[in-house]
Amino acid sequence: MEDLLDRKLLFVTGKGGVGKTTVAASLALLAAERGQRTLLCEVDAKGDLSAVLETGPTSFKEREVQPGLFAMAMDTEASLKEYLALNLKLPVAARLGPLAKMFEFVATAAPGVREILTVGKLAYEVRRGRWDLVVADAPATGHVVGQLAAPQAINDLVRVGLIRQQTGWMLDILRDPARTGMVIVATPEEMPVRETVDLAARLRGETIVDLAAIVVNRVLPELFGRGEEAVFEALDRSPHVATLADATGPGAGPVLEAARLAVTLRRTRAAHVETLRQGVDPTVPVLYAPYLFARAHGLRSTRQVAEALAAELGY
Amino acid sequence: MAGLSPSLEQLLAAKEIVVTCGAGGVGKTTTAAALAVMAATRHGGKVLVLTVDPARRLADALGVGALGNQAVRVPARLFPAAGRRPPRGELWAAMLDTKASWDDLVARHAPDRRTARRILDNALYENITGRFVQSHEYIAVERLYDLHCDGRFDLIVVDTPPSRDALDFLEAPERMADFFASRFLRVLTAPYRSSVAGFASKPFFTVADRVLGSQFLHDITEFFSLFQTMAPGFVERATAVSRLLRENRTTYVVVSTLEASPLHEAGFLVGSLRGKGFHLGAVVLNKVLPAYLLDGEAAGAAANMVRDADVLAARLAEAGAGEAAQVARVLTEVGENFLRFQVVAQREAEHRAELGVSSDVVATVPYFETDIHDLDGLLRLGERLWAGDADPPPAARH
Numbered sequence: 001m002e003d004l005l006d007r008k009l010l011f012v013t014g015k016g017g018v019g020k021t022t023v024a025a026s027l028a029l030l031a032a033e034r035g036q037r038t039l040l041c042e043v044d045a046k047g048d049l050s051a052v053l054e055t056g057p058t059s060f061k062e063r064e065v066q067p068g069l070f071a072m073a074m075d076t077e078a079s080l081k082e083y084l085a086l087n088l089k090l091p092v093a094a095r096l097g098p099l100a101k102m103f104e105f106v107a108t109a110a111p112g113v114r115e116i117l118t119v120g121k122l123a124y125e126v127r128r129g130r131w132d133l134v135v136a137d138a139p140a141t142g143h144v145v146g147q148l149a150a151p152q153a154i155n156d157l158v159r160v161g162l163i164r165q166q167t168g169w170m171l172d173i174l175r176d177p178a179r180t181g182m183v184i185v186a187t188p189e190e191m192p193v194r195e196t197v198d199l200a201a202r203l204r205g206e207t208i209v210d211l212a213a214i215v216v217n218r219v220l221p222e223l224f225g226r227g228e229e230a231v232f233e234a235l236d237r238s239p240h241v242a243t244l245a246d247a248t249g250p251g252a253g254p255v256l257e258a259a260r261l262a263v264t265l266r267r268t269r270a271a272h273v274e275t276l277r278q279g280v281d282p283t284v285p286v287l288y289a290p291y292l293f294a295r296a297h298g299l300r301s302t303r304q305v306a307e308a309l310a311a312e313l314g315y
Numbered sequence: 316m317a318g319l320s321p322s323l324e325q326l327l328a329a330k331e332i333v334v335t336c337g338a339g340g341v342g343k344t345t346t347a348a349a350l351a352v353m354a355a356t357r358h359g360g361k362v363l364v365l366t367v368d369p370a371r372r373l374a375d376a377l378g379v380g381a382l383g384n385q386a387v388r389v390p391a392r393l394f395p396a397a398g399r400r401p402p403r404g405e406l407w408a409a410m411l412d413t414k415a416s417w418d419d420l421v422a423r424h425a426p427d428r429r430t431a432r433r434i435l436d437n438a439l440y441e442n443i444t445g446r447f448v449q450s451h452e453y454i455a456v457e458r459l460y461d462l463h464c465d466g467r468f469d470l471i472v473v474d475t476p477p478s479r480d481a482l483d484f485l486e487a488p489e490r491m492a493d494f495f496a497s498r499f500l501r502v503l504t505a506p507y508r509s510s511v512a513g514f515a516s517k518p519f520f521t522v523a524d525r526v527l528g529s530q531f532l533h534d535i536t537e538f539f540s541l542f543q544t545m546a547p548g549f550v551e552r553a554t555a556v557s558r559l560l561r562e563n564r565t566t567y568v569v570v571s572t573l574e575a576s577p578l579h580e581a582g583f584l585v586g587s588l589r590g591k592g593f594h595l596g597a598v599v600l601n602k603v604l605p606a607y608l609l610d611g612e613a614a615g616a617a618a619n620m621v622r623d624a625d626v627l628a629a630r631l632a633e634a635g636a637g638e639a640a641q642v643a644r645v646l647t648e649v650g651e652n653f654l655r656f657q658v659v660a661q662r663e664a665e666h667r668a669e670l671g672v673s674s675d676v677v678a679t680v681p682y683f684e685t686d687i688h689d690l691d692g693l694l695r696l697g698e699r700l701w702a703g704d705a706d707p708p709p710a711a712r713h
Contacts, residue, residue, distance in 0.1 A: 016339015017577060048576055088522060102519045105499035106535065112442065140339050157438060161528025190688070192340070194372070223648055231637040231645045240636045247627050248620050251613030255620060258608060258653040261682075293655040295662055297575055 004213050004285070004313060005031045007181045008126045009173065011138040011148070011209065013199070014185030015192045019217040019305075021048040022297070023185045023289065024137035026306035029053075032069035033306070034315065036132035039125055043118055043138050043147075045073040054299040070131075076117040077103075083120065087162055115150030116163070116170075123170045126179065141184070141195045148174065148182075148207040174208055181212025186276060188216055188269035197279035211284050215309070216273060218291040220266045223259065232259060287312040323568075323678055324701050326596045327354045327470065330566045332463060332559070333596065336475045336484065336584060337570035338577035342601040342680075343474040344368045345687055345696065346570050348376070351472040352406060352690070353697035356394070359403035360469030365462065367411040367455045367476045374410070376689050382410035386462070389690075397691040407468065414441075416454045419461075424548035430541060439538045451476045452487040453553075460556040482587055488557035495546040504540045566596035571670075573603060573663035582670055598672050599700065600679045608660035613653060620650035678703050 004010070005027070012024035021042070028040035042049040042058055050057050055065040060078035062070040080103050106113060125134050138144050151174065155167040174180050184199055186192040196214060203211050224232055234240060236256050245252040277286065289308045294301045327333060327350060335347045344366050351364035363386055366373055374382040377389045386409040391401045418435065425431035434440055452475075459473050475484045494500065502519070523532050559565060567588050571581035581598065588595045607613060620627065628643035636642050680699045687696055 017341060017572065017574065021576075046576075051575070084522065084526070088525065102499055102502070103523075105497065106503070106523075142339075153442060157442070157534070158528050158531040160530060161524075162526045163531070164528060191372070223652055224645065228641060228645050228648070231641050232649065234636045235631065235642070235645065235649075240631055240634060243631060243634060244620070244627070245616075247623065247630070248616040249612055251610055251616035252620075254607035254610050254613035255617045255649060255653045257605075258613075258656050259649040261605070262652050262656070293658050295658055 004181070004183075005034065005036065005133060007133070007177075007212060008131070008179040009122060009134045009136070010181055010183055010212065011136045011144065012183045012185060013138045013141055013144040014217075015195045016140050018185050018187045018192050019289075020140070020185045021137050022052050022302055022305055023183070023215050023217060023309075024135050025049060025052045025302050026289075026309055027183070028069055028133070028135040029066060029302060030306040030310055030313075030315070031133045031135070032066055036068065037130070038069050039131045039134045040069060040071045041074055041122060041125075041134065041136045042071070043074045043136055044140075045075070049073070049137060052298065052302045074118050074121065076114050079117040079121040083117070087166075112150040112153045112157075115147045116154050116167070119147060119150055119174070120166065120170060123173045126173055127169065141199045144182075145199070145202050145206055148203075148209050152208065171208065177210035177212075180209055182209050183213050183215060184211070185215045185217055187218045188220075188272045188276075190272060193272045193276045193279070196276060200280045200284070211281070213285045213287055214276070214280065215287045215289060216276065217289045217305070219273075219288045220262065220269060220291045222266060223262050229263070232263075236260070322701070322703050323350065323597050323599075324353075324357070326566060326568075328358050330596070331470060331564040332459065333470065333472045333566055333568055334475060334484075334560075335472070335568045335570050335599075338580040341570045341572050341577050342599075343570050344373055345693070346568065346599055346601065346680075346700070347472045347474040348373055348408075349687075349693045349697035349700060350568070351408075351470070352402075352693045353701055354470050354472070355404045355406035356399070356402040356694070356697075357701075358470075361405045361407060361467060362470045362472070363407040363409060363462065363468040365409050365411065365459060365471055365473040367451070367474055372688060374408070376687065376693055377406075377408050378690065379408055382408055384409060384412035384415045384458075386467075393690050397689065397694065399691075399694060404469070409462070411455055411458055413451055413454050416458050420454070420457060420549075421545070424545035424552070426544050430544050434538075434541045434545075437538045437541065438534055452484045453491050456484065456487050456556050456560065457552070460552075460559055463559060482584070485560060485587075485591070485593060488553040488560070492550045492553040492557070495543065495550050500539060500543060503536055504543050561592055563594060566594045568597045568599055569595065570599045570601060572601050573666045575666060578666050578670060585670075585672055595676065597676045597678055598670070600667065600677060602682045603679045604656065604660045604663055604682055608653070608657050609664060614657055617650040617653035617657075620646050621654075624650070 010027065012020055012027065014020040014023070025040060028038045031038045039062055040049070045058070047057065049071060053065050053071065055071065058071045058073040060072060060075040062072040065071045103113070122134055122136050125131060139147055151167045151170045154163060155171065158164045158167075182203055184196050186196040200211055200214075203209060235244065241252070241256070244256075248255075287309055289305045289312075292301050292304055333347070333350060335343045335350070337343055347366065348364050351362050354360075355362040366382070371381075374380060378393045379387050379389055386407045389406040389408055391405075394401045421434050422431050425434060455473070455476055459471065462468065462471055520532070527535070569581050569584050569588070571577045585595060585598065624643040624646040627646055628639045631637075631642050632639035678700050680696060683692075683696070687693060
């Protein structure tokens, strides 16, 4: 498998609720543990990142949260100020205040301005060369295509000006599969799989970004090995059920019920994974991360996902 | 403000608009559809489910082919086909078409047809309506208002678009009105090379010219100038839409799973709805693991099964259950499986307690083993919702 973490910029997306932030954090954590200086950026600053890494709130200025792992939160206004300060060589930072407010206003209405400030900042971090890897916890599937298409849209709309000069190198970074890739996270359920298949097609049709990998998250363990399911079915019937209840107590019924639930879930989910595999280009690597039967989610479970992904990547 | 409704059944009988909201992936669209199906079935009248989610699955489940901006009636014959009695009322469905809705809006509010044409032809217009994410929320509530005023439907159930913040939806009309009232818009639409452009705008235009280029800047200002011609109608309309969202005829159903992050958002929504004068109708907790997983006796039995696997297996093997070693492995696995799921069920129960919403507004829906992809599935889900917070059945079977 081509090395996923050797790229410079990874966008991690997925349908809401599939564990996108956890997977983004796991990939970044894994890279940092392998000695890569890594920047992890939360694009929709909801604070989920600080929860999965058990760290304080993130801000536009990156902060080292684990050895070699720096976290930041996207802020388009701050990104704009940084951009203007760098490109216009404005002497007085004070003048940026009202100016940025005005731009913020244009950004809420003018197409692509906010998006390009986000993608631009990420691409800028790659271009600066301070990082071995930049991981973006990108917007959910519904919004990510619009975001990635922004530089091209601006490029089409704007014919001159600084922005136009900027989109050129951004597009170069985004379209280079050796440097930039998209990771789609799905759970083995119907809607996330469907959205993943749709997004994979849209990425190809509407953006220039390469689909680097698909992560199937929360995969349930196979309960029974070969021949064991038949044994379970026998146990689940008379007279053995009575023997079990007699030996283990009146709670034996729900225990068997839970096993049936696990078997059924595993089976329907396996069918969804199959749909996913059929629906996307077979050359795209599919990585699996297990369902975590954990008391709480936090750094520990993020590490567990990172370990699972490391095994999948052959590290 | 009215008190909280004791059941979804009563809530849907009393309201004209039901909005489902919550984090992405929690089942807002499916919940909205199930509620509409139930209302049409049990209460009668004309019920519309309006979805902003372009999920073909819903159209398939409702048997209406492709959904579009125009409401289509769900064929009554589908109900007998799903083994149910025909509904007392009529079920209709529509999907929000952002572009078509924007075009309608421009046609309605532009001062004349020529201006409307110029707006529709502006290079930025398509980008704004098609790509511009924030416009989605406004156009969704605008369309809802339109359908409500139309008067054809007794009840409209609508889901909310996936957004960074579910409140975006509720505040979209105010934001739209603020947009037109903004000082920035006035500055921006003043001809930027004229001397009229005051001090405030000069540095902006100097910088913007260098950053965006004069052509793009010209396109933007032209677009905003054209757009501003729609201000009076737009603002009046946005105010009316905003009022409708707060009226007592409108209620909100917050949907969540028991995962930490969606539940956090649900808690935030519940607080905001109450704090800002919206009517919180119910909280729907989706994909809840079966209650038997919390059973103490079952936990004991599972632990015994693991501990005494070999002894038990010998007995069972003797009785013909299979080969002893294999039976022991199966017993261990079955016991451990229960204990694993119990950890998750306990986590969920704890999260639920943290939500801190009184139980009379909470409906729980069990973890369905199979996906809901047809009318029968929506009806089963709806029946669960109608039943409220009863203990989930051992497992959803069929």
